[in-house]
Structures are given as C-alpha cells and as structure tokens.
Amino acid sequence: MNAKALAWGLTLAWFAVMVGLAVVIVKTGRFGGSLTAFLPTSGNTVQRALVQGLHKGEASRVLMAAVSGGSAVQRLKASRALVGLLRPHKAVFALVANGGRGAARDVEGFLSRYRYLLAPRTAWTVGALRVDLQRDLAILESPAGLTSGEIMADPTGALMAAARPWMGGGGPRSRHGEWESRDGRSALLLMETHRSGFSVTPQRRALHLIHAAFTQVSRGTPLTLTMAGTGVVTVAANDRVAASAKVLTVIDLFLVAGILFFVYRSAPPMVASLVPLTSGAMVATAVTALAFPRLAITTLGFGTMLIGVAMDYPTYVLLHMGPGEGARAAARRVARALGLAMIAMVIGFSTMIVSRLAGLVQLGVFACAGLVASALAARYLLPFMMPAWRPTADLSAWDRRASRAISGLRRARWVSAVVALGGLGVLAYRGSGVWDDHLSALSPAPHVLMARTGRMAGEFGVPGLSSLVVVSADNTQQALARSAALIPVLERLRKGGMVASYQLAAGYLPTLATQRRRQQALPAAAVLQRRLRAAAAHMPFRARAFRPFLAAVQLARHEPLLRPEDVPAPVRARLKGLLMRVHGRVVAFVRLSGVHNPRRVHAMIRASHVEGAHFVVVKRVVGALMGRYRAALLKHSIVAALLMALVLAIGLRSAREALRLVLPMAAAILTTSAILVLMGPGLTLLNLVALLLIAGLGMGYALFLGDHGLITDRRPLAPWICAATTITGFGVMAFASVAMLRQVGLTVSIGALLALIFTAAWSSGRGRTAEGA
C-alpha cells in the first residue's frame, strides 16, 4: 500500500515538474527557427557577415503578393484596399507598397529635406543651371507641363536624383501608379516585415494578416492571391514538416504501440515507457532555453532525435523483470549497463559543447541534459511509478528465437566484416563526393514555392541573395566610402549587361565627406539668384517662380550632415540590411541582381582595387560553411567515439570488450553511410546527426547483447524489441513526402538494423545467452 501511495505521489510530482518545465520553456525560451542559425558564427569577416546578412538581411524579409483574376479595375481596387488595410500594422510591416511611389512615399520628407546632400551634384555654374532650366522649360511646354508646377521648387531635379536609389532597379511595370506583372494579368504588392524571413512565428503572423485582409477585400470577386518570399517558404516548409510528421506520428504510434502491447499485454507499462523520453526532452529544452538567449528549432529537432535512444531505456528495464519480480529489482539489475551507456554517450556528446560552432554547442548541451534526465527517469522514476505491475506474457519462446538468431549471426561474423569493408570501399571511392553541403539539401521547402519566389523577385527587381559584393572596413564611414568607390565599376557592369541592378548603402546615404563636398558647393543666396537670372535670360520664367528653390538651397547650406544613426526609421531599415557591424568591423553589402557573368564581375571587382571588397557567390560560401560545420561535427564525432570507447573500456574493465562493442557499431555506421551514398545525392548534416543516434542505439544493443557480467539474468530479446520499435518508428518516416524526414527515417531504420546485426554478430557469447539455444 505504501508503495502504491508512493507511486501515485511520484506520478503526480512528475506531472507537476513537467508542467513547471513547460512553463519555464514557454516563459524564457526564445525560439529561432532557421537553418542559418545553425551556421557557424566563427570564420572570417566575410563569412560571418554573410551568415548575419542571410539571417537578418532585407532580402529575406520581403514578401511579394500577386492579385490575379477578375478585371483590371477589381485588381486595382483590391491592391489599393490591401495597402490600406496592411499599412496600419506598423509593428509587423516595415513597408507595404503597391507602386514605386509607395516605396518612396515613406521617405519623401527625408529625401526632400536633404535632397541637396543626397543628390550627386556639385556644379552650380550659370552654364549648368541653364541646361537645367532649358530642360524644365521643355517639360513645362510639353503635355506634362500643366501639372509640373513643383518643378520650379526643384528646377535642378535634386529630389529625383536623391530618390533614384529608392525607385529600385527598374521594378515592375506600373499601371495607374500601381505595379502589375509583365503579362498585365496580376496586380503586384510588396511587403517588408520587421522580423527575419526565417522566423516562423512572425512570418506566419504577417502572412495571416495578408490573407485575412485579402479575404476581406476580395469578397464577392473572382480574385486570387499568390504569395512568395522567404517568409512564405519558411512557413510552408514548417507546415509541411508538421503535417507530414503528424500523419506519420499517428501511424508510428499504432505500430510501436502494437509491438509494445505484444510484449507487455497491458497499458500501464506502455504509458510509463514514455516517461524517460518525455522527461529527457522537457529537461533538455528547458536547460537549453535557460542557457542560451535563443533556442534554434534545429536544435530542438536534431536534439530530440539524438535523445530518441531514451525510448529504449524503459524497454531494457521492463523486459528484465524476472518472474514475480518488481520493476525496481529489474532496474537495479540493468542500472550499471544503462548508466554506462548513458555516461559514454554524454561524454561523447559533450565534445560538441567545447566546439566553437554555436549550433553544435546548443545541440551538445541539449543531448547531454536530455540523456542524463532520461536515464535517471528510467532508473529512479519509472520503476517506482508501477510497483504492482508484473509481466504477464510468456515470451520465452521469443527469447529462444532471439538467442538462436544471435548464435547464427555469430557464426556468420565474417559476412558483416566483408559488408563493412565494402561500405568503407564505397566511401573511400566517393571521397569528398560523399557530402552534399547545399543549404537547400536540408531544406524541407516545397520547390514550387522556391521557384515562384525566384520568379517574382525577378519581376520586382528585388536583388536576391544569390551573389553580392561584400566590402569590409574599420568603421561605417570607411565602409560607405569604399563601397561608394565601387559605383563606377558597378555602373559599367550594369551598362555592359553583366549585372541587371545593384543596391548599396552608399546609394541611400553618402559619406560625411561627400555630403560636406556637396554642401560646400551650394552657392549663397545672392550668388545663386544672380546666376539664375543669367541662366534664365531669354526664357519666359517669372522671377518669383524661383523663390522656393532659393529658400531650399539656403536651408541646405546650413543643414547638419547625415549620419546613419540619425536617419529616419524607413531609411534606417533599408540601411540595416546593407550595412552591418560584424565583430568590431563594419561590412557593407552590395546586392546584385541578374548576374550574368560571375567570372567577369569577380575580375572587375578585383581590378577596381577597392580595399576590402570581395565578390561572393552566396551558394558557394554557404556550401563552404556547411562543409566546415559538417567537418567539425565529424571531427567531434570521431573524438566522441574514441572517448566512448575509453569510457566503455573503463566501465567494462576490458579494452577488448570495449573494442568488440565499438567496432561493430562503427562498422554499422560506415555501412549505413555507404548505402545512403549509393541511394541518394550525398550525406548532409542531417544524416550525420542521425548516424550519431545510431551510435547511441548500437551501444545499447551491444551492451545488452554481450556478456560482460554487467547484467545478471540478461534477456536476449530486449535489444530485438528495442530495434523493432526503432526500425518501425523510423521506417515509417522513410515514406514521408518531405525529403528531410525521409532521409532521417532511412538513415535511422537502416542504421538500427545494421547496428543490431553487427553488434549481435560480434557479441561475446558466454553464460545465459547460450542456455536458451
């Protein structure tokens, strides 16, 4: 009775702790869902800047919408109404525009006030003014004349020149001031969010607002809305994984529950089997959320996968209950083996914590915390939660079958050795071609959406993230100056058709030196008035028409110069994506769109001799970064394996036994890798993490298959049940529609099968195992 009360108390306490942890996670955890968060933050300035730029850059924050169907008027109305509904959401959108003017409207005041500092003009001679006035007169006498009244307030066209960078590289064509697609069948809108396009929740909120607004404006019309942009891809990828995972989880649950029911024939142990993994996942998430300012979704996914080995812990405990024996006695009996497996893995994973890659450090902390918590829960919680339960099923026939299978495998040891050598051969033959380091290889994003995003970005003339020039400097002014020095080269590239358009911070905000030069060139009122009179000779201008212009120039002569920190918010938002502080240095991005000849661009940028300027093809750099990450993970895994072997040798007090455990595991991992390489494009980071899980699973199999004197009354069936649940669970994932899930499913199910076979084949056979045969 006492034990029963304790069981209830424990279960309730456990529930309370789990709820507490959930509260901690929700309250303190800041989730960042992005693969870029997983990229190393070390590396040279260019690489760091790229990672930061990829994550926070403007290009990722742009959402594009096309309203199609219906009549031109319906589309126009909807487009205007959408802007009206979305623009008030200032907290979500930094920009909502459906026409070139809209994009510039928010900065009109700023551009107008500082136009003489922003426009690249320093010639104020009579001759230069005369050219301006002749052009102005031509406009006034043209069909546009009537409404060009404001031309006299700015006869030199300074506002136009200042606004030019804001008009974009061509941009979409417009009709009645609003953008439309090239075929004229859709109205186009551009939104820019404040938060990164890789952050799932804010992007989902933004998309929700857009869809809700569209539902409202399109009521009773045949209009349809098409969205594109990084945020759309992010959310879709997320949903796709979630949806796919949901269905598979249900199937998984049925199958795995079926296996467990066959073993236990009652509900309590099946439910209690979830306790260790749940405890581990919750503790690990809470610890990681508390230890790091931001918890990457990737850590959560990869981490939960790594501690998936905890699903085996309860099986090992519960299957070792002898006749009439309670779970506590069984737990005590397997404690040393479980503990050893856990400690070896924790020590192995802890090598990740000392790595210098942010994502890997998080993953290490998560896995270690999770494993410790799971093992403790399996040893000290689970048995006390069900003191009265006794196994009812007689599985001795299955035990005998397992033993026979193991003996058979032992006799065919050499086959596994040959297979493993073959696997090694395949890997060696492929060499570095084994790896697939593209970021997209990991992305679960639907390809249709990615293609649409690329197409619409082209239509908008939004410089993508495919290639850019990175200019690093000691400070902001130097970065602006250096990137500004590239403008003549960029202009040549654009004229030569090698680049469609470019965008850089110096285009929006000239250096202080440049501004000063322009300001000092502005003539005094009397001088300007005299020159204007001379320039306007024989032209029909009224003298008083120049008054606003004279006043504006006088104001500009005494205007304080502009620094990045005192420009208004929309300008600052634009600069933020183009000018970044990276570890004490300042990096200016020159974003290029429509790069036709990367080699020539590279050569010309280099030939410009602008210090700190590098032409970068993002895909290649990201590939290199992924490669670095993967290499680091591999290195740490090897160190981890050696450490695990050492821990095992100490735990088993025999180097020979430890080798017998570790080598088949390594062979299984090698063979799995070889199979995957033969099947698909190459191994990604994801496969590598899945292989680490195999190491953990394999160690469990090996410890419970071999006779090391760690466990009295060993059940040969236990590892088979563990492997069966793992292979079933992950095997279902191998049929997922999302490539990412499919890869994990394949890796783990093949790996677990091979690990079981290999470790069984090389297990030491003494004692009870032989008895059943």
Added chain:
Amino acid sequence: MLARGVNGKVRFTETNHLASLRRPVRAHGTLQYIKPATLIMTQSAPRKAVYRIVGNRLFVNGAQRGVPVTRYPGVVAIVSGFEGLLSGNYALLAHDFTTHLTGDRKAWHLLLTPRLTSLKQAISSVAISGRGAALVEIETRAPNGDTSDMRILR
C-alpha cells in the same frame, strides 16, 4: 460609344496658362491613339517633339528608355482619362475620378474630379466635351491656377 470615335489621327491645339511662365504656352500637333494602350502626341510647336505614352511609360522623342508617367502626377490623370475614354474602359476612369455626364448624344460634357489625394494635389478637374462620337475639347485645371485647354480639330 466613345471608343469608336477617335480612331486614326486627329489634329489638336492646346493653350496652357502656367503660374511659373510669363506667357501662355501655345502648342499644336497631332494625336494618335493605338489600341489598347498607346497614345502618340506629335507636337509641332512650340518645339518639335513626339511624346509616346505606352501603358504607363512616357517616351520622349523616340527615346529607348521610357520615364514612368507617375513622375508627373498630372499626366497620370490625362492618361487615365484618355485611356479610360478611348479604350472604352469607363470603369477604370470611374475608379480614379468621380464622373459627371451632362448633355445628350449630340453634345455631351463629362466632368472628371479626382478621387485620390495624390491626383487632387495636381489636378482640380478635367472637363471633356464632345459631339456624338467625336472628342472636341479637354479642359484641365490645377489647384495652383494652371489651366490647359486642348481642342481637337477635325
């Protein structure tokens, strides 16, 4: 009804009174509308010039690169007016302007007042009059007192 009226080339004269110029601008030339969205205005005075408005871009004197008409808010109004009127797309016209039609088929007057603030700043009203299927006169007024009077000659 209106769409059929202005096929081919017509001659026009235009008198603009601008606040910034001492004397009115007197222009004349030809106008040609090509469906669906091209308006070619050939000015022979005060200077020889060809203005081609295709969709929403203004090409001056055979220039390859067009200027967005949006740079001259008023032209947007004229173009919307012309385009809406000439391509028979009255709905588009009604979207940018409030319209007021008086007279009968023989002699009609259409008064356009801009709905959008951006247009209102540049244009107070556009008065179009015609006889039957023929366009006769377009009078435009701006808030700063500028006026334009374009007459279509047969």
